Amino acid sequence: MSKFKKFAKNNIGFFFCLPWLIGFLVFKLYPFCSSLFYSFTDYNLFKGMTQFTLKNYINVFANDTERTALLVTFKYAFMTVPLKLVFALFIAYILNFKIKGVNFFRTAYYIPSILGGSVAIAVLWKALFKDDGVIHTLFALFGASSPSFLSDPGWALFIICLLRVWQFGSAMVIFLAALKGVPNDLYEAASIDGAGKWKQFFSITVPLITPVIFYNLVTQLVQAFQEFNGPFIITQGGPLNSTTLMSLLIYNNAFKIYDMGKASAQAWVLFVILMIFTLIAFWSQKHWVYYQDEGR
Amino acid sequence: MTTAVKTISDSQKKIRNRRIRSTVIRYVVLILVGIIMIYPLIWMIGATFKTNSEIFTSLNPFPSNPTLQGYIDAMANYGGKINIWLAMLNTYKFVIPEVIFTLISCTLTAYGFSRFEFKGRNIMFTLMLAMLFLPQVVLNVPQYMMYQKWGWVGSELYLPLWVPSMFATESYFVFMLVQFLRNIPRDLDEAAKIDGCNAMQILIKIIVPMLMPAIVSCALFKFMWSSNNFMGPLLYVNKPAYYPATIFVKLSMDSDAGFNWNRILAISLISILPNITVFFLAQNQFVDGISAGGVKG
Numbered sequence: 001m002s003k004f005k006k007f008a009k010n011n012i013g014f015f016f017c018l019p020w021l022i023g024f025l026v027f028k029l030y031p032f033c034s035s036l037f038y039s040f041t042d043y044n045l046f047k048g049m050t051q052f053t054l055k056n057y058i059n060v061f062a063n064d065t066e067r068t069a070l071l072v073t074f075k076y077a078f079m080t081v082p083l084k085l086v087f088a089l090f091i092a093y094i095l096n097f098k099i100k101g102v103n104f105f106r107t108a109y110y111i112p113s114i115l116g117g118s119v120a121i122a123v124l125w126k127a128l129f130k131d132d133g134v135i136h137t138l139f140a141l142f143g144a145s146s147p148s149f150l151s152d153p154g155w156a157l158f159i160i161c162l163l164r165v166w167q168f169g170s171a172m173v174i175f176l177a178a179l180k181g182v183p184n185d186l187y188e189a190a191s192i193d194g195a196g197k198w199k200q201f202f203s204i205t206v207p208l209i210t211p212v213i214f215y216n217l218v219t220q221l222v223q224a225f226q227e228f229n230g231p232f233i234i235t236q237g238g239p240l241n242s243t244t245l246m247s248l249l250i251y252n253n254a255f256k257i258y259d260m261g262k263a264s265a266q267a268w269v270l271f272v273i274l275m276i277f278t279l280i281a282f283w284s285q286k287h288w289v290y291y292q293d294e295g296r
Numbered sequence: 297m298t299t300a301v302k303t304i305s306d307s308q309k310k311i312r313n314r315r316i317r318s319t320v321i322r323y324v325v326l327i328l329v330g331i332i333m334i335y336p337l338i339w340m341i342g343a344t345f346k347t348n349s350e351i352f353t354s355l356n357p358f359p360s361n362p363t364l365q366g367y368i369d370a371m372a373n374y375g376g377k378i379n380i381w382l383a384m385l386n387t388y389k390f391v392i393p394e395v396i397f398t399l400i401s402c403t404l405t406a407y408g409f410s411r412f413e414f415k416g417r418n419i420m421f422t423l424m425l426a427m428l429f430l431p432q433v434v435l436n437v438p439q440y441m442m443y444q445k446w447g448w449v450g451s452e453l454y455l456p457l458w459v460p461s462m463f464a465t466e467s468y469f470v471f472m473l474v475q476f477l478r479n480i481p482r483d484l485d486e487a488a489k490i491d492g493c494n495a496m497q498i499l500i501k502i503i504v505p506m507l508m509p510a511i512v513s514c515a516l517f518k519f520m521w522s523s524n525n526f527m528g529p530l531l532y533v534n535k536p537a538y539y540p541a542t543i544f545v546k547l548s549m550d551s552d553a554g555f556n557w558n559r560i561l562a563i564s565l566i567s568i569l570p571n572i573t574v575f576f577l578a579q580n581q582f583v584d585g586i587s588a589g590g591v592k593g
Contacts, residue, residue: 013412
């Protein structure tokens with residue numbers, strides 16, 4: 001038997017994973033590394049590269065525009081993720097009681113997450129919150145005047161957040177499946193011991209579904225740090241850069257002024273920050289995430 | 297004696313009352329939240345049939361003077377080269393290959409990872425999982441430059457949008473399929489192997505049929521995500537005649553600059569009608585797919 005045939009026989013699985021490996025090397029690893037290289041250059045899409053420089057990285061922390069974008073990204077992520085998770089868990093918890101028409105409610109709550117990523121829904125959001133939009137009419141119904149949500153720097157980011165919070169359905173569905181897995185006798189035992197519903201929620205439900213809370217937390221965090229469609233379509237980063245997230249800044253630098261070096265450095269800073277948060281989450285797991293089937 | 301009985305029934309009554317009250321509160325919350333979730337969508341459907349002067353004057357989703365003007369205007373050509381139907385057709389020119397290639401490549405990869413031992417398996421599997429956390433935003437710039445070198449930017453075949461899907465680049469689906477594969481007993485593989493099936497035959501005859509529900513879930517999610525893809529076409533499609541629906545919707549919003557909302561909303565609604573239809577036809581698969589991917593992780 002030739003060497004290759006022998007290898008092939010013992011490693012059939014490798015050939016099934018080969019497409020993935022090629023894809024990983026070509027579409028992930030190579031771009032990833034080349035992006036790191038470009039981030040230390042002044043590479044311009046049309047003028048090419050003239051020198052190596054640390055300027056891109058220095059600017060991320062020295063320039064106001066970049067600092068603001070970082071701050072806005074943090075604000076966005078730390079408003080959206082907790083709001084979304086708390087809401088998703090709360091609704092899932094209620095739905096987990098014997099509710100008539102549970103499927104109907106589940107569908108109603110889930111639709112926005114399925115459609116929400118589309119441009120069409122961003123357009124709808126603009127119609128809802130623009131200065132003379134639907135919410136304005138709602139305020140007027142109560143005789144109040146609404147803030148100008150999309151042209152007030154104090155409001156615009158929050159409205160962009162709401163678009164994502166409104167899409168809490170997929171996190172909710174995951175929570176709901178986890179809640180169904182919490183054994184009923186635990187609740188019964190607790191209520192015999194005189195624990196109220198709130199006490200039961202925090203001392204039985206939450207600890208038992210921490211793995212799922214963790215999963216949702218990490219996936220939502222990764223998503224939030226990359227948000228692009230909402231601010232790009234609804235506010236174009238304005239007013240006064242109050243919704244210019246890092247992803248928008250990177251897009252503008254790369255595809256409007258073609259400063260690929262600068263854009264790469266900004267992307268790397270964003271990536272490293274996201275990595276740090278993800279690692280903190282993973283590291284903190286052992287303090288609060290409870291895996292039932294540990295050691296299996 | 298009678299007083300004792302009375303106190304018991306009193307406290308029982310109290311418990312019952314409390315139970316009824318909390319049930320009522322639960323339904324009220326659920327219905328209120330339900331309205332917040334659904335009202336915008338209902339309003340949107342109604343608004344497409346309203347006149348532009350009526351759209352923002354009342355909260356009633358039902359139009360007082362129904363008109364089809366929004367839809368008539370929605371059919372208009374943009375720059376003589378593209379309209380909503382052509383744009384939607386363009387969307388599916390890359391969405392359908394993307395879905396098919398994703399399913400094939402991800403199933404192969406998941407099968408390889410979950411059923412075989414081979415050199416480098418563990419490191420490859422770890423890298424695959426790590427890709428779940430690699431944000432696309434880091435890859436956009438270098439990928440764009442790579443595709444530009446290859447002449448793929450502005451490709452009339454949408455190459456940058458679907459070719460990567462031939463190589464299982466969506467870790468999420470590989471991960472989801474691996475989770476499902478864990479629950480398919482290996483005895484069946486073994487039996488088929490004894491009967492003389494090779495690895496590929498086992499995959500096609502045994503694994504794929506049992507994995508079908510998961511594959512369907514992947515297909516549905518991939519369909520939704522690809523047809524909603526905005527960033528990809530924004531970067532890689534640059535001729536109006538080739539714009540997909542997402543870009544077309546954005547363009548029509550910008551070109552109308554704040555009037556003619558019935559037209560913009562009609563275009564938006566048309567563009568997501570296929571997605572709404574698919575969701576209602578297959579909502580249980582969506583729910584099953586997302587729960588399995590998440591919970592067993």
